[in-house]
Amino acid sequence: MRIKIPNLYFFMLVLLAVLTACSKKDSDDGITVVRIGSVSPLTGAQTHIGKDNENGARLAVDEINAQGLTLGGKPVQLELLSEDDAADPKTATLVAQKLVDNSVVAVVGHLNSGTSIPASKIYSDNGVPQVSPSATAVKYTAQGYKTAFRVMANDAQQGAVLGQYAVTKLNAKRVALIDDRSAYGQGLADEVEKAVIAAGGQIVDRQYTSDKATDFAAILTAIKGKSPDLVFYGGMDPQAGPMARQMKSLGLNAQLLGADGMQNINFLKLAGIDAENAIASSPGLTLDVMPGGITFKQNFNARYGDIEVYAPYAYDAVQVIVAAMKRADSFEPAKILAELPKTDYAGVTGQIKFDAKGDILNGAVTLYQVKNGAWVALETIK
């Protein structure tokens, strides 16, 4: 087991050469390259949603580059550094550090609340603005970091709407909750629980699963024993799909209610005919009533195929960052950061303004129901 030393040195030299080549900031033709980071899970169970976010961000970057961007009188080329956090909080911090070390000026991400929260400390310590397209846990912007922003309504807004809707509109008196123990699912279920109780409903059971599980027979059976009118699931579509199927095969005839993690095409595919009548919310407006929704859909479909869920938000996150760059006429993180709170941007997903914490103002929440195998918008609540 002898390691050939000269080979090792050679390898390290090559590595060093590659690394220095990568960190060159000015390209040869005098155009300054400015890096924006994008982080989402590109491996593991949520890869499809992660890739969707990356594609949304990439579309924005490419469109801006095609139009041409000039900052401080110099032409600037944007580069998207896309990193994989595998939806894992530990990896998220490593990747965040890597992006900071690669001197990105801002970060779009992360996708999950569970990864955005630990990473936000690193961005805050290094003064790098972070705009998450899809992290909705309340905690993300409640930590007091000046660098954390999001372009989507948070779980307090969404959960309050869901819990109240369940009791007042769906007449559910007995509600059972399931969450996937992620910062997103747990936070959302907590908010729904509060809203249900406030609206006069009763929580009859609360069960837990994980964001890697596919078997819910045991917890659904336990829930069935409490005979609920409605089951709320806080989590993503890979779990919600099989869960809908297993509810039917166990003869659990309660209304299934979910949130944005489940309101997508993939849930319909995975649950099949058992998806029928399920209700889920999604922050923001539907794509067809978004101000720029139709154009975005055409451009996106032409390049990447179907939109999973958050791509328009990732697109807007990039646009908001670049708009701040333009106002500051600089790509220095500190100057972008100074401009971000003043954002008033007409995005694809709607008018984007931030409150003092970095949450979006007047975030709308739309409720959808599955009818004949497709999501149909029920109503939008502000």
Add this chain to the structure above:
Amino acid sequence: MDIFTQQIINGLVLGSIYALVALGYTMVYGILELINFAHGEVTMMGAMVALAVMGAILGVAPNMPGILVVVSGALLAIPACMLLGFAIERVAYRPLRHAPRLAPLITAIGVSIILQNVAMLVWGRQYIPFPEILPKSTFTVFGAHITGLQIFIIVLSALVMSGLWWLVQRTRLGRAMRACAQSREVASLMGVNVNKVISLTFVIGSALAAIAGLMVSAYYGLAHYYMGFMLGLKAFSAAVLGGIGNIAGAMLGGLLLGVIEALGAGYIGDITGGFLGSHYQDVFAFFVLIAVLVFRPSGLLGERVATRA
């Protein structure tokens, strides 16, 4: 009471699948004392190939009876996995037969990562839905719901496992396998072609994995390039629980782990008054595993070395 019956049924269905996959781990361990970590990925490949075949058939003949489509999927997935199992052994394990024990363990993990990535490249990162072609019939037994598919999974697993038992105990090949398990050197001196027996062990284990993979994807309605990882880990634990290397142990371990998980998830919250929730179901299952191993370090049925195969 109907809730309890339901939990037992849930557990038995889950357990039958664990048992089928656990058999693949235990057969290989019995002969080579190698933990074939790529086995979970072979299960995933079985599901993926079957779904691809079924998709192709449904594209050509959408009105074909669903059961026929699934059977043709299985008939292609099983040989594909057998070939894969054979190739894995030939490429990743045979050249390392006399290497230190850690080396084949590392190649096993390597093969597992390669297979995951190959599947990701071929079939994409999406969850692949299982086509809705199987009849959905539900029966009520003692107040518990059981679907036709669940009955089919339990019955088919039982049949396949009895077939394997017969093969190992009653045929020449089985005797050769048991001989190799006791001592490869002595078996080869007695005229047993050890390489052939080992290859066949991998081939048989992979066939079981293909069946398990197809059953998992039919039951949960999806397949994904990552699905083999957790399933493999659970099945491996089941094999250890039953006594790794012991075929009856793998079956018992699989069924037990399934039932323990179901009961754990269903009752742990009520028993502890909400102090521990159902997210402790894996903790509960692994706690039982540790408790068994403390008192019976070689697993529940792990001591009768002579019956390993």
